[in-house]
Amino acid sequence: MSSGISVIIYHVKDLARAKELYGTFLGVEPSTDSPYYVGYEVGGHQIGLVPDAHERALTGPVCFRDVPDIAAAHRALIAAGAESEEEPHDVGGGMLVSSVKDVDGNVIGLRQHP
Incomplete structure (x- = not known):
């Protein structure tokens, strides 16, 4: 990442x-x-x-980290114990985002530029 x-x-x-x-x-x-x-x-x-x-049902901010391959990063976090919150998807102009929840319910965001 x-x-x-x-x-x-x-x-x-x-x-x-x-x-x-x-x-x-x-x-x-x-x-x-x-x-x-x-x-x-x-x-x-x-x-x-x-x-x-x-x-x-979110409260508080969600921090996003830029990654070169959002699908791979999303899968790696799931493999490390996270739960998928939002599968990778296009939010416009080719920008991809996704998010996972850690074991305590905190949301972690991922972003991939077009």
Whole structure:
């Protein structure tokens, strides 16, 4: 797997309210602003807001690590004892994401650039 955490995603219920709050907190305007994702570039990292908290039982942020082969990384984490939360899938423009839960229920995210 590659090194470093590249993205931190917050799953939110109200994207407009979250966008206002995180814009104030981070002190920058969004670099990506769409109905399904709002992203902020801060110190070489991306902080993202995804409006799907009402669909998921997640609380807290999910950190994503960039990997060269998401399918292989996902399988390796499952083999190491994780449980699949979200199978690798395209979220637009060829960007692939997936996530697993560790044995304590913490979510670990993976991301592969096109």
